Amino acid sequence: MLKVLVACGNGMGSSLIIKMKVEKVLKDMNMQFNIHHASVGQAKSDAKNFDLVLVSRAFVNDFKVNEKTKVIGLVNLLSEEEIRTKVSEALGL
């Protein structure tokens, strides 16, 4: 089971948009996953418990995590193609 965390500044906007898109992409990829969303402040301390963290590119440098957790920064949150490519790369698929 892939554990996914999405985050944004206040947890009301971009993180929810990423969540909608990531759910669709991972379903299309036939992945088993669960997904949580949070504000960046909260996510920074929780990130280590997840396999994948997806955020707007502006937030990538806020995350300093271990090897196990992959952090993905997105430029176009509406692009399923960008999410698919970056997730596949992060998971070594």
Added chain:
Amino acid sequence: MKLEGFELTRDFIQLEKEITNWEEAIIKSSAPLLKGGLIEQSYIDAMIGSVKEYGPYIVIAPNIALPHARPETGSKLVGFSILKLEKPVAFSPEEEHKVLLLIALSCVEASTHIEMLQAIVTILSDEEKKNAIFNAVTADEILEVFN
């Protein structure tokens, strides 16, 4: 577009040639929400504050920004308002943070918030609808895309 307690009308759609800077763009884009009593002035300050604090992350895709803040900073009713510009406004010196379309969100802690985001994201993910918004010259044309 109709949500529980909100219907998008022409009053929530503005078209402008250009705007001085991103702060003004946020203020202008959310003015109909303030006028309609959906948000308080403090919410506008918080929207600007969150960009100052976190950077231009409200630019969710090339040319598109969704200004918003936490509900407790002063939003009262769910809804959104649209500002379309002819000349892009910069949210950072980077090319990817130039914005032509702002959709200011009045966020409330309720399922209607997700409904609103889902509806907006569905429209903006549809190339044809997105282009129709970018090419629109009147509020009615934009309204038509959302309805």
